[in-house]
Amino acid sequence: MTEAILKVEGLKKYFDTPKGKLHAVDDVNFEIKKGETLGLVGESGCGKSTAGRLILRLLEATDGNITFDGKNVTNMQKKELAKLRRDVQIIFQDPFSSLNPRLSVSEIIAEPLIVHKIVENKNSKLEKEVLRLMDIVGLAERLINSYPHELDGGRRQRIGIARALALRPKFIVADEPVSALDVSIQAQILNLMQDLQEELGLTYLFITHDLSVVKHISDSIAVMYLGKIIEKAPTNELFKNSLHPYTQALLSAIPVPSLKSKKDRILLKGEISSPIEPKPGCRFAPRCNYAMEKCFNTDPKLIEVKPDHFVSCFLVTD
Numbered sequence: 001m002t003e004a005i006l007k008v009e010g011l012k013k014y015f016d017t018p019k020g021k022l023h024a025v026d027d028v029n030f031e032i033k034k035g036e037t038l039g040l041v042g043e044s045g046c047g048k049s050t051a052g053r054l055i056l057r058l059l060e061a062t063d064g065n066i067t068f069d070g071k072n073v074t075n076m077q078k079k080e081l082a083k084l085r086r087d088v089q090i091i092f093q094d095p096f097s098s099l100n101p102r103l104s105v106s107e108i109i110a111e112p113l114i115v116h117k118i119v120e121n122k123n124s125k126l127e128k129e130v131l132r133l134m135d136i137v138g139l140a141e142r143l144i145n146s147y148p149h150e151l152d153g154g155r156r157q158r159i160g161i162a163r164a165l166a167l168r169p170k171f172i173v174a175d176e177p178v179s180a181l182d183v184s185i186q187a188q189i190l191n192l193m194q195d196l197q198e199e200l201g202l203t204y205l206f207i208t209h210d211l212s213v214v215k216h217i218s219d220s221i222a223v224m225y226l227g228k229i230i231e232k233a234p235t236n237e238l239f240k241n242s243l244h245p246y247t248q249a250l251l252s253a254i255p256v257p258s259l260k261s262k263k264d265r266i267l268l269k270g271e272i273s274s275p276i277e278p279k280p281g282c283r284f285a286p287r288c289n290y291a292m293e294k295c296f297n298t299d300p301k302l303i304e305v306k307p308d309h310f311v312s313c314f315l316v317t318d
């Protein structure tokens, strides 16, 4: 059995706000095996990016443990942290705002190599390495001196990926990497990411608000709602036998191509409640069509109901 390269246990991140503590990530647990992809899915504001940033130590956790490659990330000191920053990279949603507009393609891709002193500046080795990276993400050599604004969204995201790969990472947090792209280009970038994963043995945490995007790329999926994981299962199992009413609503919102298999869309009532000082009880209860009295005053635990299939819902676990 492959071991987990990333283990997240009891992870919490509370932000101090004028109205009280905002529970962005609230007791989250998951692990990802080497070479696999976990899709982290949920609506805007549920804490996906915060979870990703905690793994990279771009944010300090309020509580909990993150273990990467056998090392405790939460208490890493400078030297280990520098290694983590090479081994774990991030790809962002909007390559336009995450790429410096004043730098050319070659300068953007070369930057991490220079900063981390992998290759000396201004030598032919550097250009060779930049061209190698451009080649593996499918960017034509002639684009080497172009600027981000001269390129379309798909190519810009390829630059973002090349830059992330420059330090030969083991793990990539992909934060909505295709959400800003046209559907046809989304497929190209997803295919590229899958090919790179196979070739380079990468492990991905793939963050998205769109379940359909992670269907093919993820080995397993964790669904988040207001800071908590409410269901987690291998991808096929989640798509076939989802158990949480929230997951079922998300799945019902995915358009189906065939008219014959038209599903009834489950409409969620109301809005996401506030993550500030949340009351006890299931965070989803106010919007749940099946909520019982208990759901409003007791926190449901995430329980393994079948092998590798976890759900936190009293309808299922009681």
Ligand SMILES: Nc1ncnc2c1ncn2[C@@H]1O[C@H](COP(=O)(O)OP(=O)(O)OP(=O)(O)O)[C@@H](O)[C@H]1O
Binding pocket: 015, 016, 017, 022, 023, 024, 042, 043, 044, 045, 046, 047, 048, 049, 050, 051, 209, 275
């Ligand atoms: N630095 C911060 N200070 C205060 N609150 C924050 C901060 N960063 C995030 N939050 C809050 O934490 C919660 C989770 O935010 P996060 O960005 O992780 O959500 P998300 O799931 O990535 O959403 P989106 O799909 O919109 O990117 C939100 O309520 C957000 O407003």
Ligand SMILES: [Mg+2]
Binding pocket: 048, 049, 050, 175
């Ligand atoms: Mg986000």
